[in-house]
Amino acid sequence: MSLLITGATLPDGTSTDLLIDHGVITERGSGLSQKGAAVVDAAGLRALPGLVDLHTHLREPGFEQSETVLSGSRAAAAGGFTAVHAMANTSPVADTAGVVEQVASLGEQYGYVTVRPVGAVSMGLAGERLSEIGAMAQSRAAVRVFSDDGTCVSDPLLMRRALEYVKTFGGVIAQHAQEPRLTEGAQLNEGALSSELGLAGWPAVAEEAIIARDVLLAQHVGARLHVCHVSTAGSVEVIRWAKARGIQVTAEVTPHHLLLDEQLAVGYDARFKVNPPLRREEDVLALRAALADGVIDIVATDHAPHPAEAKECAWQEAAFGMVGLESAVSVVQAAVVESGQLDWADLARVLSSKPAEIGRLSGYDAPFSVGAPAHLTLIDPTARRTFGVEHLHGKSANSPYLGRELPGRIVATVHGGVPTVLDGELRPHGEVAARVAH
Amino acid sequence: MTQLRHLLSVRDLDREAALGILDLAEDMADVATRAVPKLPTLRGRTVANLFFEDSTRTRLSFEAAAKRLGADVITVSAKGSSVSKGESLKDTAQTIAAMGIDAVVLRHSASGAARVLADSGWIDASVVNAGDGTHEHPTQGLLDAYTMRKARHGDGSRGADLMGLRVTIVGDILHSRVARSNVWLLQTLGASVHLVGPQTLLPQGVDGWPVTSGTDLDAALDEEPDVVMMLRVQSERMLAAYFPNEREYARQWGLDDVRLARLAPDTMVMHPGPMNRGLEISSAAADSARSLVLDQVTNGVSIRMAVLYLMLAGAGVGA
Numbered sequence: 001m002s003l004l005i006t007g008a009t010l011p012d013g014t015s016t017d018l019l020i021d022h023g024v025i026t027e028r029g030s031g032l033s034q035k036g037a038a039v040v041d042a043a044g045l046r047a048l049p050g051l052v053d054l055h056t057h058l059r060e061p062g063f064e065q066s067e068t069v070l071s072g073s074r075a076a077a078a079g080g081f082t083a084v085h086a087m088a089n090t091s092p093v094a095d096t097a098g099v100v101e102q103v104a105s106l107g108e109q110y111g112y113v114t115v116r117p118v119g120a121v122s123m124g125l126a127g128e129r130l131s132e133i134g135a136m137a138q139s140r141a142a143v144r145v146f147s148d149d150g151t152c153v154s155d156p157l158l159m160r161r162a163l164e165y166v167k168t169f170g171g172v173i174a175q176h177a178q179e180p181r182l183t184e185g186a187q188l189n190e191g192a193l194s195s196e197l198g199l200a201g202w203p204a205v206a207e208e209a210i211i212a213r214d215v216l217l218a219q220h221v222g223a224r225l226h227v228c229h230v231s232t233a234g235s236v237e238v239i240r241w242a243k244a245r246g247i248q249v250t251a252e253v254t255p256h257h258l259l260l261d262e263q264l265a266v267g268y269d270a271r272f273k274v275n276p277p278l279r280r281e282e283d284v285l286a287l288r289a290a291l292a293d294g295v296i297d298i299v300a301t302d303h304a305p306h307p308a309e310a311k312e313c314a315w316q317e318a319a320f321g322m323v324g325l326e327s328a329v330s331v332v333q334a335a336v337v338e339s340g341q342l343d344w345a346d347l348a349r350v351l352s353s354k355p356a357e358i359g360r361l362s363g364y365d366a367p368f369s370v371g372a373p374a375h376l377t378l379i380d381p382t383a384r385r386t387f388g389v390e391h392l393h394g395k396s397a398n399s400p401y402l403g404r405e406l407p408g409r410i411v412a413t414v415h416g417g418v419p420t421v422l423d424g425e426l427r428p429h430g431e432v433a434a435r436v437a438h
Numbered sequence: 439m440t441q442l443r444h445l446l447s448v449r450d451l452d453r454e455a456a457l458g459i460l461d462l463a464e465d466m467a468d469v470a471t472r473a474v475p476k477l478p479t480l481r482g483r484t485v486a487n488l489f490f491e492d493s494t495r496t497r498l499s500f501e502a503a504a505k506r507l508g509a510d511v512i513t514v515s516a517k518g519s520s521v522s523k524g525e526s527l528k529d530t531a532q533t534i535a536a537m538g539i540d541a542v543v544l545r546h547s548a549s550g551a552a553r554v555l556a557d558s559g560w561i562d563a564s565v566v567n568a569g570d571g572t573h574e575h576p577t578q579g580l581l582d583a584y585t586m587r588k589a590r591h592g593d594g595s596r597g598a599d600l601m602g603l604r605v606t607i608v609g610d611i612l613h614s615r616v617a618r619s620n621v622w623l624l625q626t627l628g629a630s631v632h633l634v635g636p637q638t639l640l641p642q643g644v645d646g647w648p649v650t651s652g653t654d655l656d657a658a659l660d661e662e663p664d665v666v667m668m669l670r671v672q673s674e675r676m677l678a679a680y681f682p683n684e685r686e687y688a689r690q691w692g693l694d695d696v697r698l699a700r701l702a703p704d705t706m707v708m709h710p711g712p713m714n715r716g717l718e719i720s721s722a723a724a725d726s727a728r729s730l731v732l733d734q735v736t737n738g739v740s741i742r743m744a745v746l747y748l749m750l751a752g753a754g755v756g757a
Contacts, residue, residue, distance in 0.1 A: 187549075192643025198549035198573030198615060201642060267557060268550030312528055312558070314548030316571065 001435075002026075003419065004034050005412075008042035008378060010368055011049075011348040018047075020374040023417035028370055040412055040422065042378050046344055049352040049367030050082025050375025050415060053325065054145065054174070054252060054359055055228060055300035058084070058115070060103065062091025067305040067395050069103060070429065072325070073112035075303070075394035077420035079325040080377035080410045084113050084303075085359055088120035089150040095120035095131035097139035104141035110429065111436030112420045116359060119143040121153050121162045121173060128155075130162060137169050144360040147174035149228055150275075152210060154180050159214060163223035170360055172224040172250075175214055177235070178276065182206035187316050189262045189277045197265065199315060202277045204232040211235050215242035215249050226358055227251040229302050231276040233286035240295045250358050252300040253287050255324055255331035260284070260400060270311045270318030271400050274304070291350060292341040298355045301328050305396030323399050326391055329379060330406035337381075338407065344381075374417040383409035393426060442748040444556045444565045448576045448623040453599065456626055460584050461596050462744040463737070469506065470740065477743075478508030483750045486534045487513040489545040489568075490527070495711060495735065496568050496578075500543045503742035509750070512539065527551060528560050535561035540750050542566070549573035564749040572613045578710055579619030581741040583627055585734050586665055589706050601628035606658050608691055609669030609718055610639045610680075611651075616710045617669060621649055634658045635669075635691060638680040655691050659700055666701065667708040668693050668719045688717050698723040706730050 002021040009015050019027035019034055053076065059067035067075075069086070076084045086103055088094035094103065100117035107115020119136040123129045125148045136143040146166055153159045153175060162173050183206045188194040190201025211227055215238065218225035227239065230251045242249045256274060261281045264272040272278060290296040304321025311318050324331075332351070336342040342350070348367065356364030363373040385391070387401040413421040418435045420427055440455065448456070469477045485504040489497050497513065504511045514534065531542060541564040544552045549571030556565040569575040583600060591598045605624055611617045611633050624631050625648045633640065633651040644651050652658060659666070671687060681687050688694065693707065698720065701707070707719075707728045715721045724731060 190642050192646045195612075195641030195643045196618070196647075198571050198618060200572075203642075268553045269557075270554075309526065309528075313526055314546060314551040314554050314571075316548045316550075317527075 002034050002037040003040065003414065003417065004032060004037040005040045005042050005047070005378070006032070008045055008047035010047050011345040018368065020414065020417050023374055025368065025370055025372050025374050028368065040378070044380065045378040045411055046381050047368070048080065048344065048348050048377050048379060049364060050377060050413070051080045051329070051351045052355040052359070052361060052364060053081050053084040053301050053303070054298060054355040055149070056084040056086055056303045056325065057089070057305065057321070058086040058103070059305060060090065060106070061099070065307050065395070069106040069115060070110050071393070071395045072303070072305070073107060073110050073115065074426055075323070075325040075392065077112040077413050077415065078393045078410060078426055079328050080379065080413050081325060082113050082375040082377070082413065082415040083116060083356070083361055085116045085118050085145055087149045088118050088147060089125055093120050093124050094118065095123050097132060097135040100136050100141040100143050101139050109433065111415065111418060111432045113415055114361070116145070116361060117141050117143055118149070118174065119146045121146045121148045122158060125151055127151065127153060127158060130158070130165065133165055137171060144171045145174050145226070146171060147176065147228065149174065149176045152176050152178040152180060154210070156213060156217065160217050160221060163218055163225065164221045167221065167223040172226045172358060174226040174228050175210065176228050177207045177210035177214065179206040179210050187273070188265050189279045191262070191280065193262050193265065197268070199265070204234050204279070207232055207276060208234040208238055211238045215239070215247050218249055219245065219247045224248045229254050229257065229276055229300070230287065230296055231257050231279050231283065233283045236286050236290040236295055243295065250297040251295070252298045253291055253296045254302045255299060255328045255335070256322055256400060257287055258284065258291070258299070258335035259331050264400070265315070268315045270313065270315050271322065271398055273315060273318050273320055274322050275320035288336050288339070288341055291336060298350045298358065299328065299332055300355065301325050305394050306398045307396060311398050321398065323392065323394055323396055326393060327387060327399060327401050327406065329410065330387070330408045331401065333381065333408045334406055374414055376414050377410055378412040380409045380411050381407065383407070385409060442564070442745065445576050445745055445749070446552045446556055446565065446567045447574050448579045448619045448626070451623070451626065453626050456580070456583070456623060457597065457599060459580055459741065459744050459748065460587060462747065463584055463740040464596055466740040466743040466747070467737070476506050476508060479747065479751050480504070480507040480509035483540045484510045484512060484538060485541045485543060485746060486539045487511060487543045488530065488534060489513070489515045491545050491547045491569070492516055493545050493569065496545060499735070499738045500568060500742050502739050504746055506739070507743055507746060509746065512537070527555060528558070531555055531561050535563055539563050541746060543568045545569045547571055566745060566749070569615055571615065573615055574619045575615040576619050577738065577741055577745060578616050579623040581734055581738040582620055582667070582708060583623055584737045584741055585708065585730050586706060588733070588737070589730060599627045600624060603629040603665065604632070604661070604663045605629050605665040605667060606632045606634060606663040607667045607669065608634045608655060608693070610671055610675060611635050611644070611669070612639045612641045613672070613675070614669050620667065621647055632658055632661070632663065636681050639675070655697070659697060662702055663705065665706040665708060666693060670710065670712065671714055671718050684717055692718050692720065693723045694720045695722045698726060701728060703728070708734060710734070
């Protein structure tokens with residue numbers, strides 16, 4: 001079935017109709033028509049290429065009470081995403097070809113988004129021996145991103161070997177930069193506030209020291225390093241220095257680190273507990289500036305679902321993490337678009353083409369051009385909504401934005417020509433799966 | 439006298455409210471001197487002591503306070519109860535609440551646990567923070583302020599604040615809920631506070647607190663403070679490299695006999711207990727005429743009576 005999108009405003013500000021057939025964009029221009037095509041009126045809407053999340057926790061296999069490939073895929077589609085990279089800290093850990101192939105094929109079967117498994121760097125995330133990196137790379141899942149996210153590859157020798165090893169097939173190590181000894185029991189950004197609240201501090205240096213070490217290792221072996229969820233102004237300066245030296249390093253920032261700061265922890269509401277922690281306001285401002293000037297390459301959600309009981313407890317007993325797929329674009333809009341620091345073309349870069357490039361995901365390098373795969377999302381940038389649980393579509397509700405007014409709304413999402421969201425509503429599971437099967 | 443809904447942090451108390459509690463505790467202390475030291479104003483009320491962390495002295499003090507006011511007391515301690523089997527704060531609190539209670543006295547190893555319980559809507563009862571992690575211990579702060587005021591003003595204590603009093607707190611400030619409650623409450627009452635300890639045990643950002651701080655105990659004693667409050671040293675801090683060993687700690691930051699001898703005769707020596715004699719405080723210092731350690735314990739009951747009274751009776755004493 002073909003799909004005709006009329007009057008969409010592209011990231012560069014021009015307006016066009018788009019005709020989609022058999023999963024690709026077949027025509028582009030004004031006044032397009034196609035007999036029998038389903039028509040989406042995109043007048044007044046912003047079109048972005050399908051969003052690509054480089055950092056998602058889908059929790060399956062093993063933690064299906066928090067999220068599954070299906071529920072996380074739906075949450076992603078609702079947020080405008082057409083591809084997600086599923087982190088390896090599942091049970092069993094994604095450290096063998098079998099696990100990554102299973103996760104990828106579930107994603108394919110459901111069809112809401114392309115699910116790209118991230119492979120573990122070390123067996124069982126234990127930080128001791130390399131996982132079956134080669135087998136995962138050569139598997140049907142064709143893994144290119146490897147990460148022990150949740151824990152840091154703190155052993156410098158293991159990190160060096162991992163960087164060298166993935167270089168052979170163009171892979172990348174995505175590092176969760178957290179020096180473990182400096183952060184034992186850590187709960188909140190270390191500073192005046194953590195001292196007042198009596199919460200063990202998570203010092204900025206514990207992130208910055210690992211990034212500094214890793215960029216030097218990446219330089220030494222000539223490999224690609226990606227830094228997950230950069231959270232401090234000091235980290236930005238280390239990455240800026242590394243890029244100036246020509247080191248192959250890329251970096252991501254989460255939506256929440258662009259909008260929220262540590263002061264939200266004052267009431268000990270565990271919804272605001274996340275790793276790395278919310279930082280000072282000056283860190284938030286530095287991260288926004290770094291995203292604008294390109295030192296930070298992309299936005300990635302670190303969507304981390306947890307069941308209610310993991311957050312309904314005292315702060316230090318609560319789990320780290322926030323869900324973020326459904327709110328990502330709105331939060332980025334609030335943090336850096338409304339301030340004028342990024343425009344919609346920048347958003348297309350930091351939320352789609354660049355994360356796809358880092359993850360070696362094809363089909364995202366020439367969005368909206370004739371012949372390109374039809375991955376896109378339509379956004380009403382003028383909408384404002386009080387974010388609520390009704391806007392969440394995964395299994396968990398641990399969003400820090402509940403009750404907060406956010407700009408923008410995803411009106412439609414198209415993944416490989418298949419509408420996954422229309423009129424702001426997720427399309428049913430059966431319909432999407434059936435269309436993908438065609 | 440305004441009623442208290444909860445007591446979670448001394449920072450929720452302004453000068454008037456803090457003095458109200460201290461003054462009411464004076465009345466409660468008078469009750470203790472009666473032939474039958476009871477004031478059965480809370481008859482029919484039930485107070486639950488919910489202790490997720492062991493603390494014999496605080497628990498006994500709250501129990502004594504509640505019983506002197508005629509309240510019934512339920513005590514749930516960590517050991518040998520469902521708490522030790524990993525039951526959550528929410529479930530334990532709701533279970534106790536379902537039995538019909540008016541106030542929860544909560545001791546918990548997690549900072550903010552009392553705030554979470556009070557804000558959660560899980561239960562309707564009032565919440566008293568009896569120590570939450572390394573955050574606060576408000577009734578300890580109040581009993582310390584009461585003890586200082588009594589030592590300074592004696593029978594003229596009612597209505598008086600601590601204006602001009604100079605208090606030096608020594609030891610593991612970083613992990614001390616007692617220090618935090620003292621810092622904020624003493625500031626509210628007009629005292630000045632100096633914190634002394636190893637640099638490793640002074641909190642990050644202490645510069646932003648309304649105190650002065652340093653690492654040299656002898657220099658601090660040269661300033662002739664009115665109060666020297668020694669904090670308990672936990673032996674596990676040594677293993678985490680906060681300081682090399684007990685001997686070095688005692689030498690640098692212990693109130694030993696030599697330092698004791700330097701103090702003016704009316705210097706108040708305080709310690710929240712339990713004491714490590716020979717480590718942060720010598721036996722001579724703990725047992726000296728300057729020591730108010732046992733007064734602190736006695737006054738703790740009066741303070742806790744006042745707090746429970748303000749929560750559960752809701753009117754001025756003697757009204």
